[in-house]
Amino acid sequence: MTTYNLVESLVKATLTTSRQYMVPNGTLSLHVTVHPLENAETVILLHGGPGVPDPVLEVAAILNEKFQVITFEQRGTGSSTGPMVSYTMEDYISDIDAIARYFQLDDFHLFGHSWGGLYAQIYARENPDRIRSLFLCSPSSGTNEDWKRTEKEVMQFNRKTATSWEWIQMGWYSLLGALGSDRAYQKLFKQVLTNYHKRHGAIRIHDAQLNGVRAQPINHTRKYIISYPSLPKMPEPPFPVAITYGDDDIYGTSRQAVIDRYPTAELMMISGSGHIPWLHQPQQFCEILHSFYFDDQSGQSGDRNCQSPAISQDHLPQIERILDRAIQSGKTPSAQYYLFNKDRVIYHYCSGYTQVGEQQIADQNTTYHAFSVTKTFTALAVLQLVERGLISLDVAVDQYLPNFPYGPVITVRQLLNHTAGIPNPISLSWIHLKTEHKDFNERHFFRNIFNKYGKVKSAPNEQFAYSNLGYVLLGQLIAQVSGVPYERYIEQNIITTLGLDEQDLGFQVFNPTHHATGYQKKISFTNLILGFFLDKGKFMGRAEGKWRPFRPYYLNGAAYGGLIGKPGAFVTYLQALLQADGRLLAPEYLAMLFEENRDNHNRLTRMCLSWFTGTLKGNRYYTHAGGGGGYYCEIRLYPERELGSVIFFNRSGMRDERYLDRLDGGYLDEHVSIGY
Template identity: 50%
Template sequence: MVTITTCVPDSCQNADQVLVKELINANAPSVQYMVFNQNMVLYHFQQGLANIKDHEIVRDETTFNAYSLTKTFTALAVLQLVEQGKVDLEASVSTYLPDCPYPAEITIKHLLTHTSGIADPIPLSWVHLVEEDSTFNEKKFFKTVFEKNRTLKFKPGEKFKYSNLGYVLLGQVIAAVSGISYEKYITQNIISKLNLPPGALGFQIYDTRNHATGYHKKWSFSNLLLSCFINKSKFMGKAENSWQPFKFLYVNGKAYGGLIGTTNGLVKYLQEFLKPETRLISQANKRLLLTETKTANDKNTGMCLAWFTGELNGTRYYTHAGGGGGFYLEMRIYPEKGIGSLIVFNRSGMSDERFLNQVDKFFVQ
């Protein structure tokens, strides 16, 4: 199904061709792509299967694991707490977490900008089945991970190196400062302000009948490598055509990758960043959130506070990708143009592919 709300015909047709080609070439079971302004969706492509075995077509209600897109919610929550005078970006993490396993010179800002020097072990194995969630202890799990990764890779502020562990700590800071769990804070202070229907955004699969199955290419070298990181017999099912499905999973660290929701839910969130005045944060802190940072050596990092930055057709954008077992996503905002975009595949993605360059170029001119 392809739905077009309003856009320049040539732009829509060109985007259609790129996205349909992905499905024809079996590069993903399904794809959802949206272009929007602060008030409405301008273009919406939605096609393919959310579940191959049962031939379930992807729909507006289909939910997916958003993985690292969650980090932008975490950063926003930290800035909200800064506004409330409860967090200082330049303060040591140990100010808020006395049992922090890392040196006191690491600040909150270092964590937000991935310049802390904290290691980033491959997180593919940091997942658990949905049915294991009631007994899973996140703090206990990561205490062990921190103990195994105590050595910093470089002096804080010296370099940029992506770190999921840094965002685990930020989640703990949010919980410690607010007095409620990370998930509850995000739900009460961000998600609830978006006026979304139940299940549109959250940290649990609201309805398993609407949740997309995530897939990995069966005949691929990366599928062989998965055996080095996860118990495939536990976390994956039998192959369906050329794809091997993942069972429904939760990420162990909610603050770096635990968000689950629909495309409409994420679009509502992104539209807030396109508005002159957002309900989520002050204008001053929104500018801070989207200001590119530098290392101690005055080198640009390409990273703001959780958001990456880039340029397409001469227009600056802010972006984040989310990928892992079974899903790959990218989201962007182009403040100069007053538009944003989002793309979701229910196939694995292990790196920032910048796939949106291939389709956004028709709308950003």
């Protein structure tokens, strides 16, 4: 059936930066992910199911060493939706054709797992001239009567593997799913996956993809599989074929139909593996992929990069224990953590609920408020204008902003490194509801704030004193000098330059269904004091269990904390800073961002231009936290190690917690050289 990749592999391989696309096909839009590799052939991966999306990241990571890899959420699943979706086999075939047209692919390699293996066989039968190779990983046996035999074997496997109570629950979920309940099928497939793994160790099951499970494609595709003509034998296909099964697979005698269909195929049984070989026997499976895809085409050894996982099995449980415990003990509804180097994601954790009441599950498309992490974008924008000769860091701010409220001696640099002496009033109340955004006037709001807090607290560069107001002024400076509003400048000169768009990163919620609701613990000191700073009746909803949700809102000042985005989009941003390739800023100006400031007494302030600095396990890092009502996050760079990390929560955070110290430390201990 499927893996749908709710499991974060203990041996998760690394991937290059991916790109997301919505590819049209009639009334349907297919959510497609491309893992690019320049001047390389393309492999299209077909996940299991039907009705259950899966990015197949572990397989994509291995193949991306040699190929451009394309995955997509199949019709009706995840974000691949549209009005009046049909589920005939001809419709499924047309989806691959639409992707090939969109990316101008004349031919490609096709990899299919489970139902995706049957899908691949159907496509290859109809379009043999487009197929460069066909890899069938634990494929379903076939259409028509073959499919019925496959279903029977899967049912028998689950009955044998599940406890009596689990089997009763599965029957109930199956009934509700057949009646159209997405939620019931989500619970059913979580148990199915548990059954698949029971004999193969404690493999962690994440909920990150479950909210993409859909009843409609599950229920409707089946009847078209059964009515589709039986697949004929291909004694001499015009492309190489590989077939793999685990020796403890969910399929039994039905697999013989596939083996007989391709008598010249390379058949490989994977010892000690069940239905998901890249998790059950990762090294064996990696070697098989290299043998089939790499040896024949490049002549290189099939065990290349199969020996060492990207993150060790010793450290992985430590990260998961910390974050699992945070969710299970009620410290946060959801969490997302990324560890990465300048080219690849090393590890991604994603779990919990973005909406507690509706039990909406967090996934890679979930967006969060980033709060003060935005300041690093503001500082980068200022340095871009310095590079263009439009701003000088050591010129007084009032030379650019005639109405600057704090006199003629404060410089741009001092605003950036928080030594201007500008006040920092508590900003919890500096928010407005999303419904008020159209009529909100930021300049009018802050004109009143500056009138109230118009006196400096200390002389310039006398001491470090954090100030949100300083970054409000920097946002005004960027708009004044560039001639475009601050938000538009960031979008045009940073977000778009990174290959991101408004659904990835921006200053407004692009898709409310993918945005995490912010929460405050109902019984907490913070919840008590919030009432002194904002109207909780206006800004907060009814309690959902132990959590009280914030209604959708925006910050009053974009430049000090207004960014909203996917954690993965911030990874893309940080990787660009590590790469230092000039896309965002020339290297000499980029270096200026990370120069630690000294005050008037020659004391180091642990503050650069927006970035804080510190050390962990002897490794220098640059970091920034962001938090407020309902959200908390941190971003971090380890420049000498060419590493970075991010953590995002949808719970309130009011101080810099240095949470990443707890998550990154073990990896830094174990991996003492760059590029491990």
